[in-house]
Amino acid sequence: MLRVLILGGIGDAVELAIKIANIPGIEVITSLAGRTREPANLPGNVRTGGFGGVRGLTNYLREMQIDLLIDATHPFANQISENAAAATQEVGIPRLMVIRPPWEKLEDDDWLEVEDNLAAATTLANRAKRVFLTIGRQEIGTFAHLQEIWFLMRMIDPPNTDVIIPPGLILCDRGPFNLENEQEILLKYNIDTIVSKNSGGNATYPKIIAARKLGIKVVMVNRPPVPPGKQVADVDSACKWLFDKLDISLQNGK
Ligand code: NAP
Numbered sequence: 648m649l650r651v652l653i654l655g656g657i658g659d660a661v662e663l664a665i666k667i668a669n670i671p672g673i674e675v676i677t678s679l680a681g682r683t684r685e686p687a688n689l690p691g692n693v694r695t696g697g698f699g700g701v702r703g704l705t706n707y708l709r710e711m712q713i714d715l716l717i718d719a720t721h722p723f724a725n726q727i728s729e730n731a732a733a734a735t736q737e738v739g740i741p742r743l744m745v746i747r748p749p750w751e752k753l754e755d756d757d758w759l760e761v762e763d764n765l766a767a768a769t770t771l772a773n774r775a776k777r778v779f780l781t782i783g784r785q786e787i788g789t790f791a792h793l794q795e796i797w798f799l800m801r802m803i804d805p806p807n808t809d810v811i812i813p814p815g816l817i818l819c820d821r822g823p824f825n826l827e828n829e830q831e832i833l834l835k836y837n838i839d840t841i842v843s844k845n846s847g848g849n850a851t852y853p854k855i856i857a858a859r860k861l862g863i864k865v866v867m868v869n870r871p872p873v874p875p876g877k878q879v880a881d882v883d884s885a886c887k888w889l890f891d892k893l894d895i896s897l898q899n900g901k
Contacts, residue, residue, distance in 0.1 A: 753859065
């Protein structure tokens with residue numbers, strides 16, 4: 648039996664857990680940070696909450712006798728990915744990162760690429776009036792000083808009460824989103840600029856297509872670096888990697 652820990656928090660991790668949960672010889676545990684109030688239904692075992700840094704994760708991997716770790720976290724969740732790299736190295740177990748490719752700028756896109764949310768906020772000052780802010784809820788405070796700008800802020804759950812909120816409107820919604828709705832939102836709120844993380848994938852891409860069609864600027868926050876290690880671009884490739892590991896473990900009589 649191979650015990651697999653999936654670090655989750657996004658749709659790819661759910662899809663992966665569903666694909667491998669009923670495979671004989673594999674036992675799945677998905678770990679969630681616990682940020683979302685109503686996470687998606689997951690098969691197999693689920694644990695929730697931080698591990699307590701590298702040391703906590705290392706202890707968890709040992710105590711639970713995890714054989715393999717698949718890091719299927721969001722491309723911007725770089726702290727947990729760094730922790731996973733260090734902890735799996737310490738314990739000596741294989742680790743795979745599932746990293747969907749970033750979106751590429753097309754000819755008709757009007758993108759300004761920046762390295763983080765702080766740079767995005769700096770860019771907006773004196774350039775934008777009505778902004779669709781789609782970076783989630785954790786870092787909206789970075790934009791709170793921009794009192795001359797009106798923000799439409801979309802996130803899954805409302806922000807914590809201790810966060811200073813930029814002027815504007817909060818829209819709680821969860822992807823996937825469709826092109827028609829995204830166009831409607833941009834027109835209804837008279838948006839001139841979108842701020843987006845370069846998350847990749849299809850679920851939140853329609854807003855980028857809508858911006859292209861309507862000639863709206865996008866401030867695109869580029870991804871943080873990933874730790875070194877084996878990576879694949881999609882869930883099917885992750886399954887293949889896992890099946891290869893399962894074959895090896897069966898050959899070794901585990
Ligand atoms: P982060 O900065 O990389 O992680 C911060 C801390 O949260 C980690 O050190 C860890 O705490 C805990 N943590 C993160 N992911 C975890 C997981 N899957 N299981 C257990 N603990 C976890 O991550 P983040 O950007 O705050 O994102 C949190 C979660 O939301 C991630 O699972 C990610 O996949 C998901 N998510 C993030 C974004 C985004 O834009 N960042 C978007 C969509 C979904 P300890 O050090 O105590 O272990």
